[in-house]
Amino acid sequence: MISPQSIDRYADTLPRSVRETVLEGTRVPTIWRREALARDYGNADPLRKLAAQIKQHTLDHLDTYLEKAESRLKANGAEVLFANDAASAKAMVTKLLRENGAKLVVKSKSMLTEEIHLNPHLEENGIEVVETDLGEFIIQIDDDIPSHIIKPIVHKNRRDIAKSFEREGLGDYNDDPETITRRARKHLREKFLKADAGITGANFVSAESGRIVLVTNEGNARFSITAPRLHIVMVGIEKLVPHDRDLAVFLNLLARSGVGQQLTVYTQFINGPRVNPTGGTIDGAEKMVVIFVDNGRSAILGSEYREILRCIRCGACQNVCPVYRQASGHAYRATYQGPIGAVLSPLLMQPDFAKLADLPKASSLCGACNEVCPVDIPIPDMLVRLRDRAFREGATQAKAGTPSMEPWAFLATRPHAWRAAMQAANLANLVPLKLMPVPPLMRWLGSRELPKFRGGEFRSWMKGREPGGSCSAGA
Ligand code: SF4
CATH class of the missing domain: 3.40.50.10420 (NagB/RpiA/CoA transferase-like)
Known part of the structure; x- marks a missing residue:
């Protein structure tokens, strides 16, 4: 049944058997889609x-x-x-x-x-x-x-x-x-x-x-x-x-x-x-x-989201979406779920946009939904715009426990501090990150491996791309 909870909370409580059924039910058509299009059209x-x-x-x-x-x-x-x-x-x-x-x-x-x-x-x-x-x-x-x-x-x-x-x-x-x-x-x-x-x-x-x-x-x-x-x-x-x-x-x-x-x-x-x-x-x-x-x-037709009306309801974006696969369709609390639903459902809720304004956040913005969409709907762009709208209208708030962006903002607006931080970041390669006592980081790293920090600086990398320059600095 429809869940009154947010998507991540619903996903946390999803029985393992349901998660496995959804994973299998979306994984197989994704493979068949790729094979059918490649076989019949090449590109x-x-x-x-x-x-x-x-x-x-x-x-x-x-x-x-x-x-x-x-x-x-x-x-x-x-x-x-x-x-x-x-x-x-x-x-x-x-x-x-x-x-x-x-x-x-x-x-x-x-x-x-x-x-x-x-x-x-x-x-x-x-x-x-x-x-x-x-x-x-x-x-x-x-x-x-x-x-x-x-x-x-x-x-x-x-x-x-x-x-x-x-x-x-x-x-x-x-x-x-x-x-x-x-x-x-x-x-x-x-x-x-x-x-x-x-x-x-x-x-x-x-x-x-x-x-x-x-x-x-x-x-x-x-x-x-x-x-x-x-x-x-x-x-x-x-x-x-x-x-x-x-x-x-x-x-x-x-x-x-x-x-x-x-x-x-x-x-x-x-x-x-x-x-x-x-x-x-x-x-x-x-x-x-x-x-x-x-x-x-x-109303959607007259808005900046009109491209979503190109949708032909094929479900490919749902099958390929990592969030949908983990959370299942019921997590979205709406008739349309997954990437298409994260855009369409809050827009169709007008004037109660706020009720589903959290849906556009349910995406890693990996772009897979746009890649598989047969009518090339720029879903990730729309999700970003809807997140911005939800924030401006006060319809969504940061979840308790979400790491603050303030330290990043502090560094990103002070070039000297940023350079010093980049130098210090090299030291991170010497410490196994999983052992760092930072709770949100520990949980996040529980199921992921971070690549080694390779150093380098964006400005020098850009300079290397200018005519006559070389492009060798790590990004
Ligand atoms: S892949 Fe495109 S056409 Fe298919 S359901 Fe998703 S948005 Fe609609």
Whole structure:
């Protein structure tokens, strides 16, 4: 469950078994991602840059593309609604379900619906909701929350899942993955057939054709919109791409970045409801409604953090982040976790930015998140800017026990003292640092080795780099 503690405190109390499960669940896709991109592209950077440009262009002209998408979707026979915030989005869904007499809803995975807490709202209104993505289904029966964008149960192992299935009457304890999957399939198929409405998200929406693109590995999105009469698509306004041809760029990057697959098993292009005035659609729901949700995105678009809206929710930055791997997704106390969440979650909390203002501090700023991001989002830069903002707004404070920066500031502003300190630092090589009786240092060095101090001075090093100089001084 969501922790009210700060990330480091939560990480300290995380059971070893959960930490190991998260480590393994993020380590393997990171390797597969690297191998898939290297095998298929050699250097994937040009493709990442192209994806970033397309997304940035879309965001820079979002009003135009939203209008285009709206008129195309309507021409395709879909109804289009716009929701400013979570409350209006939830009210629209409830109204639609009531008007169409829907009592049972099947849902495929959607981070937006997690963000606006749609399920509890529908249940409060007497509507049964069934999550049909296997991971989300397990989250639902456990009354848990997802801890990863694409692997919501990355914090659980198969023994945990087998116990949940046994408790819910889905069969005797059996932790064989195939048995678990077969039991879930049998249970969910009955729900698919009985459901009155299906709710999905959208990975992309083409403004040119109005096509809704859904990617899954389980085919559950397809079932969610095939049997029910009503299909509701809930999508963030940033999910647009200008043209169908742009989808080739994003579909090639999304599955490889997230799980190292060339493509997800199912990629669906939904043209509209069954009765499509522009012709061609002979299956699908009788009625389709697309709800574009803002919920804080326009404010981000108008800020210095707008690049974060390029995110295509691949989860690669979560998989590679050393803090996420140690702390797990629940440590972030938000729908979006890891590096993407450390930027996006506090921004979406407006005007309560302070509640999650500590998240940008949960990073070593190693840059790995930017290196793996398929749309080249400069996450580390944003984290630094958000830390600065949090400090200026008084939203974060130094943690008790954090070493003061004052000694460093004293030396850095006095050149003579700095030079003397550098001379003295050579002596540190003679003393094993682990034996120094400085408690914060002792704890920090408990699991790390510092390199030997090599001396040298920055100014002389720079002089050596000037034309005609040599570059030999140690840094
Ligand atoms: S920020 Fe980049 S790497 Fe992280 S989930 Fe979004 S697209 Fe993927």
